[in-house]
Amino acid sequence: MTSMLDGCTPWPEEFVDRYWAAGHWRGNTLDNLLRGWALQYGPRTALVRGGTRITYANLNRRADRMAAGFRLRGLRPGQRVVVQLPNVPEFVIVVFALMRLGAVPVFCPLSHRAAEVSHMVHVTQAVGYVGPSTYEGFDHTAMAAAVAAQGPFLRRVFTLEAQGATSAYGGLTVDASGCHYFPLGSIDAPAERALVRRAEQVAFFQLSGKATAEPPLIPRTHNDYAYQARAAAELVSLTENDVYLAALPAEFNFAFGCPGIVGTLSVGGTVVLVENSGPAACLPAIERERVTITSVLPAVARLWLDALATDHADLSSLRLVQIGGAPLHRAIAERIAPELGCPLQQVFGMEEGLLTLTRPADPDETVLTTHGRPLSPDDEIRIVDANGMDVPEGEPGELLARGPYTSRGYYRAPDHNAHSFTADGYLRTGDLARRTPDGNLVVTGRLSDVPRRADYGDRSGL
CATH class of the missing domain: 3.40.50.980 (Rossmann fold)
Structure with missing residues (x-):
């Protein structure tokens, strides 16, 4: 992985080989x-914003x-x-x-x-x-x-x-x-000959959600992000007939690739962009563009549900609403299906990589009360105590993770890396979690010394 930028932490070669052999990484850049x-999909509509298509x-x-x-x-x-x-x-x-x-x-x-x-x-x-x-x-x-x-x-x-x-x-x-x-x-000029680049190079940087004075930056490679978006799209059976509403900020992981914008484009679907996640902007857009899937925070979902008491928008096109980024109270979760008219998918995720999601076929109780299971079969999860030892099954502890789309280190941040990653490459998420008897994950809160940004207003993201 020598072609990654200086200051980035590469995956060890044994993991590189594993992720290639499993077909997770396929060697193509996002562009x-x-x-x-x-x-x-040439003539199909890729992006919509207002009257622009x-x-x-x-x-x-x-x-x-x-x-x-x-x-x-x-x-x-x-x-x-x-x-x-x-x-x-x-x-x-x-x-x-x-x-x-x-x-x-x-x-x-x-x-x-x-x-x-x-x-x-x-x-x-x-x-x-x-x-x-x-x-x-x-x-x-x-x-x-x-x-x-x-x-x-x-x-x-x-x-x-x-x-x-x-x-x-x-x-x-x-x-x-x-x-x-x-x-x-x-900024417009005749197209030039395409560069030949490698998919293990950094595609873009995302900002960590850690609530520190100077949050570290996360390098996302073409290989790992293409896999994340593709796997998330497959998990929710996304097709060219789907219309995704990007209600949360496009630069956040939840909206950009869970499956979000990139996952929708990968199957030939349509991405509808709105600049405010409130019901006044989103409910008419869902009705007008026949949106089928979207991603929101619990606070946003509650605003939408409350607005429907007086705003009788036609939301019958919706087939799935993803909710993540903060704890979802059961009372709100129970309102989603009957009031929005579509199933709920609970999502836990972070810009650093790890995604856990409930599945469309999960029992109602699993969807209402858990954050599901990791996206990838090669996601490795540990739940540990304050000494870094695995806790007994079902007990709460800090969630650790590594996998084919979870970063191995922040960019040019050795102090953050020493605190946030174990010697064997697990990300210390700072989140408290437990496993249910049927193998689903329940994220219950944050360690007191590792806060995350909690309030992004109307442009919140996972």
């Missing part, structure tokens, strides 16, 4: 997979041309670029374009401000930033300029212009620090 999806062929073509445009503006393979966008088609296009260029997107929550963005830029040595010009009254361009002024890395800022929006830096090409500014809409 190259998009080429295949475009050939197979983008076919698979158009999505692939725009990713191609934007990759060439980024290169024309000075980005190069191997460089890192912070991506901080709302749930708009440009998020998907930018991410695939950067991967196609060979650059590495760094997913950044839209709520983050200069301190957090600066941390991400400096850890990854990001040379580029992609964000809105302004969003909900906040000037992202000016923030990026402030980060660039700190030097020495950030030198390219690409902004998505909102209709009627202006920015303090909107008219500048280059500022006093030497940072160049470009409207994202201008």
